[in-house]
Amino acid sequence: MGVFADTRGYVAEAWQAWNRFWFAPKDPATLCLIRVLAGSMLFYTHLVWSLDLEAFLGQQGWIPVKYLHELVQLSPYDGQKQWSVWSVFFWIDSTWLLWCVHLFALLVFFCLMVGLFSRVAAVLAYLLAVSYAQRISPGAFFGLDKVNCMLAMYLMLGPCGARYSLDSIRRLRRGDTEPVRPRVTANLAIRLIQLHMCVIYLFSGLAKLHGENWRVGTAVWWALANQEYQSIDMTWIANWTTVAPVLIALATHATVFWELFYCCLVWNRFTRPLTLWMAVAVHGGIALFMGMITFGVVMIYGNLAFLKPPTVRRWVDPVAEWFAVRMAGSD
Amino acid sequence: MAKKRQESAPTEEPAAKSVKKKPAKKRANGELPWHPFWRCLVSLLVVLHLVAIFSAPWDLAVTMDGGALPPGYEVRMPQQPVPPPDSPVWQMPVVTTALHKFFHDYLNLLYLNHGYEFFAPDPAGTHVIDYQVTKADGTVVEGRFPSHEEHWPRLLYHRHMMLSEQTMLMGPQSGQQYADHLATVHGGNSRLSLKVHLLLSPKQVIDEMPLDAPSTFRLISEVNGTPRQTSEPQPAPAEGAPQ
Structure with missing residues (x-):
């Protein structure tokens, strides 16, 4: 009898905890900050395509669409034709239409960044970002595209334009001074980003366990010694013959353990700051020394999902108010 | 517990001077705004989505080496060369492949079909x-x-x-x-x-x-x-x- 009562109590408590975790309304400040940052990254990422648009996204170019179809058209499981790999660029034949879609996409990403028609912009931005990414996969894609699309997808789900946006300034100008309310969808979107980041780090860490150099503790050296990646040559560190191997090994082991245990450590309020600062260090290092500035920065943006809304508001509200006062008036 | 309550509570600070007082819309302590039916439905979708995004890198991670060989096979020993890929000796993952196969089109559609193997298994030339x-x-x-x-x-x-x-x-x-x-x-x-x-x-x-x-x-x-x-x-x- 006691066992049944205990089990029922456990299930009820777990259900309550589940509900609090996913369905407690939350201030959308964190989601809105991520919208500004991810929107700016999407805008920049796609602006750079303008420099060689046809070569990467046209029908011909480096990877012609026909060839890409040959690569991805068959499912690896049943050999049947895959219908689920899609992109608007598969259907665009003419140069002028390619540029029209591209300029429209840039406008959408810009709207997402500044928060103009935010929800519509978020949906369009996600669809367009996936279109670009599918067109260059395989070929020219890398982690940046995966994280860009992931953030754009979750931004669609919540009120990403409620704060720090032109939408909020337009509301003020209309005289709508109703404060921003906590929303369940803001919580849902942030929770999904948080859990997705955990999945990314867990499997990135597990994949590293396949590598001898990650296990032995020399992988960071091989990353630093890669001339094509490096933006700052750090190989001079090899001349510190006694200290360098230890530093490199510590950095390698710390990276692997941090990635493997990120999914546990980031939820505890005592270990969360350390885990997030480690993310800044690792991705900052990738941005600074390995030339992958956009990838390093977008991963840090993903980590911001773990900032609590009051923390975000403490830092971002003064800046947002400065803009709001100038654009909507000081009353 | 108290900490969590505080976090999920409305966090309106005196950010905007012109902000009106929030209309009093009291909920019973612990009451959530969504009807239980919607919470159950969304919970189901969330679980399916999480399993999907977990299944892609999981399957790719376990099939990274093409499967597993039975104990006793030492692939590095010259007298025991690696069996060809179609050899029945290879042991393939059952659960991860089934999950990945099930969610394959969903993951493709959303551009989530990734392994997240950043700089893995080793940084190379x-x-x-x-x-x-x-x-x-x-x-x-x-x-x-x-x-x-x-x-x-x-x-x-x-x-x-x-x-x-x-x-x-x-x-x-x-x-x-x-x-x-x-x-x-x-x-x-x-x-x-x-x-x-x-x-x-x-x-x-x-x-x-x-x-x-x-x-x-x-x-x-x-x-x-x-x-x-x-x-x-x-x-x-x-x-x-x-x-």
């Missing part, structure tokens, strides 16, 4: 492509991608680096496509050399060997390309035999 295009008038255009001088900003450089890196992923036909593209762009016949840039050990760096010493570039393959036919109607797909 990068692939670079040297090219030479001989135009009709005999002038020669030479170059390399990726190239710091030619490809700016850094993101564009990185896109070109991925092109050379992912030739290994896509197979030799991709090199043919690059060769044809360069031949079309420059108007001539092209020749591409795919090379791997080997990495130097700390000892080699201490011995002052340059990171880009000629001996660090190892040729993998070469491809010849010709301009693509661009006139309409489009001719038959350029199947161009790999060189």
Whole structure:
């Protein structure tokens, strides 16, 4: 009898905890900050395509669409034709239409960044970002595209334009001074980003366990010694013959353990700051020394999902108010 | 518990001076705004989505080596060579593959079908492509991608680096496509050399060997390309035999 009562109590408590975790309304400040940052990254990422648009996204170019179809058209499981790999660029034949879609996409990403028609912009931005990414996969894609699309997808789900946006300034100008309310969808979107980041780090860490150099503790050296990646040559560190191997090994082991245990450590309020600062260090290092500035920065943006809304508001509200006062008036 | 309550409670600070008092819309302590039916439905969707995004990298991680060999197989021992991929000796993952297969189209549609194997299993030497295009008038255009001088900003450089890196992923036909593209762009016949840039050990760096010493570039393959036919109607797909 006691066992049944205990089990029922456990299930009820777990259900309550589940509900609090996913369905407690939350201030959308964190989601809105991520919208500004991810929107700016999407805008920049796609602006750079303008420099060689046809070569990467046209029908011909480096990877012609026909060839890409040959690569991805068959499912690896049943050999049947895959219908689920899609992109608007598969259907665009003419140069002028390619540029029209591209300029429209840039406008959408810009709207997402500044928060103009935010929800519509978020949906369009996600669809367009996936279109670009599918067109260059395989070929020219890398982690940046995966994280860009992931953030754009979750931004669609919540009120990403409620704060720090032109939408909020337009509301003020209309005289709508109703404060921003906590929303369940803001919580849902942030929770999904948080859990997705955990999945990314867990499997990135597990994949590293396949590598001898990650296990032995020399992988960071091989990353630093890669001339094509490096933006700052750090190989001079090899001349510190006694200290360098230890530093490199510590950095390698710390990276692997941090990635493997990120999914546990980031939820505890005592270990969360350390885990997030480690993310800044690792991705900052990738941005600074390995030339992958956009990838390093977008991963840090993903980590911001773990900032609590009051923390975000403490830092971002003064800046947002400065803009709001100038654009909507000081009353 | 108290901490969580505080976090999920309305966090309106005196941010905007003109903000009106929030209309009193009291809920019973712990009451959530969504009806239980919607919470159950969304919970189900969330669980399915989480299983989906977990299944893709999980399956790719366990199939990274092509499966598993029974205990006793030491693949590194010369007297026991690795069995061919179609050998029944290989043990394949059942659960991860089934899950990945189930969610495959969902993951493709949302562009979530990834392994997240950043710099794994080991950081390795990068692939670079040297090219030479001989135009009709005999002038020669030479170059390399990726190239710091030619490809700016850094993101564009990185896109070109991925092109050379992912030739290994896509197979030799991709090199043919690059060769044809360069031949079309420059108007001539092209020749591409795919090379791997080997990495130097700390000892080699201490011995002052340059990171880009000629001996660090190892040729993998070469491809010849010709301009693509661009006139309409489009001719038959350029199947161009790999060189």
